[in-house]
Amino acid sequence: MTVNTQPVTESPDDPRAFGLPLVDAHSLPAELRTLVSRVHDLVDAVANTEVDTDTLAETAATVEGLTDRLNVARRQIGAMVRRELGDGTTMVGTITNIVEGETNPAAPQLFLDRTDEGLRAEVTLNTIYQGPPGLVHGGWIAAMLDQAVGSVSAVETSPGLTANLEIDYRRPTPLFTPLEITSWVERVEGRKVFVAGRIRAHGQVTAEATALMIRVEADG
Numbered sequence: 001m002t003v004n005t006q007p008v009t010e011s012p013d014d015p016r017a018f019g020l021p022l023v024d025a026h027s028l029p030a031e032l033r034t035l036v037s038r039v040h041d042l043v044d045a046v047a048n049t050e051v052d053t054d055t056l057a058e059t060a061a062t063v064e065g066l067t068d069r070l071n072v073a074r075r076q077i078g079a080m081v082r083r084e085l086g087d088g089t090t091m092v093g094t095i096t097n098i099v100e101g102e103t104n105p106a107a108p109q110l111f112l113d114r115t116d117e118g119l120r121a122e123v124t125l126n127t128i129y130q131g132p133p134g135l136v137h138g139g140w141i142a143a144m145l146d147q148a149v150g151s152v153s154a155v156e157t158s159p160g161l162t163a164n165l166e167i168d169y170r171r172p173t174p175l176f177t178p179l180e181i182t183s184w185v186e187r188v189e190g191r192k193v194f195v196a197g198r199i200r201a202h203g204q205v206t207a208e209a210t211a212l213m214i215r216v217e218a219d220g
């Protein structure tokens with residue numbers, strides 16, 4: 001049996017949650033956010049460490065114990081989070097989303113916010129997201145753009161799934177550099193939402209995406 005003892009707001013009536021457990025981002029405990037951030041740093045430390053084997057073995061045992069401690073109370077798969085955007089509107093997504101999820105230490109925490117054109121985020125990536133030396137992995141570039149175009153479609157129309165995603169890699173996307181990610185809706189035809197997005201580093205476009213999102217309705 002799993003028990004969730006965290007003091008979070010349950011709001012099952014938002015149709016964008018598809019009947020799944022939904023919490024408001026602002027009600028997540030500060031302690032959880034701190035833990036996520038510390039583990040994010042831990043992943044980077046593990047990925048890059050050259051310490052001696054005794055330290056490695058001790059650390060592995062410690063981490064195993066911590067994992068067991070946390071696993072006594074797990075969220076339901078698909079649990080959702082609702083975040084408030086700068087203009088007061090809200091966005092709903094899975095709480096462990098690999099790009100944006102508040103509780104996911106592996107996520108780069110790409111927090112998109114509303115602009116006049118669509119959505120925008122800024123993020124700086126470290127070697128956890130490395131593909132070629134010093135550069136962001138192409139799959140991660142696609143993942144961030146998928147998130148950005150999927151989210152703008154959800155915010156400006158209603159939630160949907162990516163049917164098609166096309167990426168043009170224009171220039172290498174550097175690590176340890178602020179990246180600006182933007183997305184916007186180009187047109188809507190019934191359930192089909194045609195969207196686009198881009199990533200810029202130092203003001204120069206490094207990648208561009210076009211995508212087709214298909215809006216889905218909650219059952220019942």
Ligand SMILES: CCCCCCCCCCCCCC(=O)SCCNC(=O)CCNC(=O)[C@H](O)C(C)(C)COP(=O)(O)OP(=O)(O)OC[C@H]1O[C@@H](n2cnc3c(N)ncnc32)[C@H](O)[C@@H]1OP(=O)(O)O
Nearest residue numbers: 092093146147150151154159160161162163164192214216
């Ligand atoms: C569940 C929602 C969660 C919400 C979370 C919100 C946060 C968002 C952030 C998340 C961001 C991350 C996002 C992710 O990671 S989403 C995860 C990755 N995507 C998927 O897993 C989707 C898999 N595919 C499907 O489930 C189905 O194919 C879908 C649902 C997409 C459509 O199957 P459905 O049976 O419903 O519809 P339909 O087949 O009648 O097609 C409808 C229309 O679309 C046209 N068409 C279809 N495919 C293509 C194509 N490839 N190119 C061009 N056109 C295409 C088709 O011809 C038709 O046109 P028309 O004949 O009407 O003119």
